[in-house]
Amino acid sequence: MARIAGVDLPREKRVEVALTYIYGIGNTKAKQILKEADVNPDTRVKDLTEREITKLRDIIEKRHKVEGDLRREVSLNIKRLTEIGCYRAFAIAGGCRSEDKGLEPMPERAKALIKP
CATH class of the missing domain: 1.10.8.50 (Helicase, Ruva Protein; domain 3)
Structure with missing residues (x-):
């Protein structure tokens, strides 16, 4: 192998x-x-x-x-965004996509947020 x-x-x-x-x-x-x-x-x-x-x-x-190097870099980038109080960091933590889809929530996350 x-x-x-x-x-x-x-x-x-x-x-x-x-x-x-x-x-x-x-x-x-x-x-x-x-x-x-x-x-x-x-x-x-x-x-x-x-x-x-x-x-x-x-x-x-x-x-x-x-x-490992890539995972470390991604986590440090998210940590940096969180420290500066960026909206993207808040959206990522809330379960939204970090890509360019307008940071719309993922469907299953949206369903969880809508339930009373």
Whole structure:
């Protein structure tokens, strides 16, 4: 089983999909990493060579913030917003999306707020 960034990648999955198991790597970033490492996206994790695994590990560790480092950065950003009393921090704490949807509450959260 290939271990990259502290995550065991599932052996039977395609590499393109398996990389998305790492926090901070989505479909687009996985495709970019595989293209840069010159690895076929349709290859199964169990069929990767040691050289390919090493290339993937090096690229991810050197150029991308993933797992613990990314989680720490996100939590520090939210903490910073909370300390300055920003509206976004209040909305995130209240269960709203932190994206650009006008900070509207998530449907299940809205139902909970409406109940008497």
